[in-house]
Amino acid sequence: MHRVFSGYLGGLAFCALLTTAGLARNPDDCPLRVHIFEHNSHSHYYHRALDVVDGKGRANLYENGEPRGFDYSYRCSDRLRNSPGFETYLARWKKRDQTLEILLPKLGKPGATESCDLHVEMKDIAYYRHGNLLGTEPPAAFKQWMEQHQYDPEHGKNEPARVDPEQAGKVTEAPQ
Numbered sequence: 001m002h003r004v005f006s007g008y009l010g011g012l013a014f015c016a017l018l019t020t021a022g023l024a025r026n027p028d029d030c031p032l033r034v035h036i037f038e039h040n041s042h043s044h045y046y047h048r049a050l051d052v053v054d055g056k057g058r059a060n061l062y063e064n065g066e067p068r069g070f071d072y073s074y075r076c077s078d079r080l081r082n083s084p085g086f087e088t089y090l091a092r093w094k095k096r097d098q099t100l101e102i103l104l105p106k107l108g109k110p111g112a113t114e115s116c117d118l119h120v121e122m123k124d125i126a127y128y129r130h131g132n133l134l135g136t137e138p139p140a141a142f143k144q145w146m147e148q149h150q151y152d153p154e155h156g157k158n159e160p161a162r163v164d165p166e167q168a169g170k171v172t173e174a175p176q
Contacts, residue, residue: 033062033088033153067126076116
C-alpha cells in the first residue's frame with residue numbers, strides 16, 4: 001500500500017511540475033511587439049482579493065517590421081498598464097487577427113511574466129501620441145518615421161534615435 005501511495009504522490013508531483021512549466025511562457029515564443037497607448041479597466045474582487053480585470057483600449061502591433069493599430073478588449077488576472085515611453089510588450093498570435101497573447105511583467109519579480117489575451121479588431125492605421133492626444137496616421141507614414149528614427153522594437157531598438165530634421169527631410173512628431 002505504501003508503494004502505491006508514494007507512486008501516486010510522485011505522479012501528482014510530476015504532473016504539477018509539468019503544469020507549472022506549461023504555464024510559464026517562453027519569451028522566445030513571442031516574436032511580436034505591442035505598444036499599449038490607452039486602456040480603461042474595471043477590477044473585480046473576490047473576498048477582498050483581486051480576481052480579474054477587464055476593459056478596452058488602443059494599441060499598435062509590430063509584426064515583420066510593420067506597424068498596425070488595433071482596438072482591443074481584455075479580461076486578465078492582473079491589471080494592464082500602458083506602455084511606458086516607447087517600450088513594448090512581448091506578444092504572439094493565438095488566433096490570427098482575433099486574439100493576441102501579451103506577456104506582462106510581474107512588478108517586484110524581475111524576469112517573471114504573466115500572460116493576458118487581447119481580443120483585437122485590427123485597423124488600417126497606426127496610432128501615435130501627440131502630447132496628451134492620441135492620433136492616427138497611415139501605417140506607411142509611421143513606418144517611415146520608424147526608419148528615420150531607427151525604431152524597431154522587434155529587434156531590440158526600443159528607443160528612437162534623434163535625427164537632425166534637415167537630414168530627415170521633414171519634421172515629424174515622435175509617437176510616445
